[in-house]
Amino acid sequence: MKAPVMNPNARSTSAAAWLRPVAAVGCVLVVMFASSMRAIADAEQEPGRRGRVEEVIGEGLEWLRNSQSRRGSWSANEGRYPTAMTALAGTAMLLEGSTTTQGRFSEPIRQAVDYLVSRSRPNGLIGDPKTDDRYTYGHGFSMLFLSQVLGEEEDERRRDELVRVLEKAVEFSGRAQTGDGGWGYVSAKDGNGFDEGSTTITQVQGLRGCRNAGIAVPKEIIDRAIGYIHKCMMPDGGVQYSSKGGGGRPAISAAASACLFNAGEYDDTHVPRMLDYAERHLGNISNNGFGHWHYAHFYYAQVMYREGGKKWDAYRMQMEKRLVGEAQKDRDGVFWPQGYIGPVYTTASNLTILQLDKGTLPIYQR
Numbered sequence: 001m002k003a004p005v006m007n008p009n010a011r012s013t014s015a016a017a018w019l020r021p022v023a024a025v026g027c028v029l030v031v032m033f034a035s036s037m038r039a040i041a042d043a044e045q046e047p048g049r050r051g052r053v054e055e056v057i058g059e060g061l062e063w064l065r066n067s068q069s070r071r072g073s074w075s076a077n078e079g080r081y082p083t084a085m086t087a088l089a090g091t092a093m094l095l096e097g098s099t100t101t102q103g104r105f106s107e108p109i110r111q112a113v114d115y116l117v118s119r120s121r122p123n124g125l126i127g128d129p130k131t132d133d134r135y136t137y138g139h140g141f142s143m144l145f146l147s148q149v150l151g152e153e154e155d156e157r158r159r160d161e162l163v164r165v166l167e168k169a170v171e172f173s174g175r176a177q178t179g180d181g182g183w184g185y186v187s188a189k190d191g192n193g194f195d196e197g198s199t200t201i202t203q204v205q206g207l208r209g210c211r212n213a214g215i216a217v218p219k220e221i222i223d224r225a226i227g228y229i230h231k232c233m234m235p236d237g238g239v240q241y242s243s244k245g246g247g248g249r250p251a252i253s254a255a256a257s258a259c260l261f262n263a264g265e266y267d268d269t270h271v272p273r274m275l276d277y278a279e280r281h282l283g284n285i286s287n288n289g290f291g292h293w294h295y296a297h298f299y300y301a302q303v304m305y306r307e308g309g310k311k312w313d314a315y316r317m318q319m320e321k322r323l324v325g326e327a328q329k330d331r332d333g334v335f336w337p338q339g340y341i342g343p344v345y346t347t348a349s350n351l352t353i354l355q356l357d358k359g360t361l362p363i364y365q366r
Contacts, residue, residue, distance in 0.1 A: 063333030072111030083138030124172030143206030181224035237277030
């Protein structure tokens with residue numbers, strides 16, 4: 001009788017079959033271990049990273065303090081846009097937690113308020129058409145800033161003054177709105193009915209801030225503005241320059257998303273499409289190819305902050321790394337010189353992005 005012939009590969013085949021799941025488990029464990037180590041490393045680095053970010057924020061706010069004029073204003077290159085720059089710089093200081101009466105930056109905030117109140121004209125415009133070209137930007141940013149100040153103002157006389165200024169400002173915005181529901185660089189009357197997306201968004205955020213602070217804002221103004229943004233949206237989710245055309249713009253699309261959130265359109269069917277478009281173009285923060293990078297991320301950061309969760313955490317860490325790396329320092333503090341409008345604009349915008357997580361101001365809260 002023949003002895004059974006043994007298959008020399010039988011044992012090795014059996015062993016290989018047994019080892020495959022073991023190897024798979026091993027790979028999973030290696031990946032899990034590596035992920036855990038990265039998480040531990042990130043956690044260990046977090047205090048140091050956050051400390052550096054806070055240091056840059058503090059020195060950036062000091063730079064703004066030191067660049068404020070004796071009149072309480074700031075301006076862009078060549079002295080342009082004093083009303084808008086003052087409102088943006090003041091808002092960056094409010095985000096730190098200071099008010100007109102308390103905190104490290106109470107004095108420059110108070111001076112900024114006094115300056116903007118002094119710019120309130122009889123017709124309600126906050127600004128001066130002679131020195132503020134494209135004055136609706138300054139008007140909108142001023143409504144936003146002053147409305148946030150009003151919520152924390154303790155002095156009754158100053159509160160009454162702010163209420164009067166903001167009530168008139170809302171009335172001016174209503175008259176300045178175009179027939180299509182948007183706003184242009186100047187009022188509808190002065191601009192022959194011209195309108196475009198970025199100034200429209202500035203007005204809506206300012207009006208929303210006023211309404212949150214208890215100032216009456218006619219519903220039809222907001223409704224017409226939302227309708228205007230809807231008309232500007234293209235099938236791919238991009239928001240074009242104006243209701244009359246101009247092609248989809250990532251920067252305006254991000255701003256429009258933030259604007260609709262501010263207007264209370266949280267479940268709007270338009271928002272998801274706008275967000276998808278914005279993410280495709282702005283999700284990679286190293287993409288500088290679309291223009292107006294700082295403007296775009298000034299608003300996209302607001303959108304991402306409202307999204308919260310892992311998306312916000314990942315975006316915030318990328319932005320902090322980039323902005324801290326791009327900051328420059330002189331004897332007055334830390335600033336950002338990038339952008340053609342000037343360092344006050346870029347510095348105030350970047351400081352707003354870096355401080356959103358503090359949740360200080362109602363207009364930016366989740």
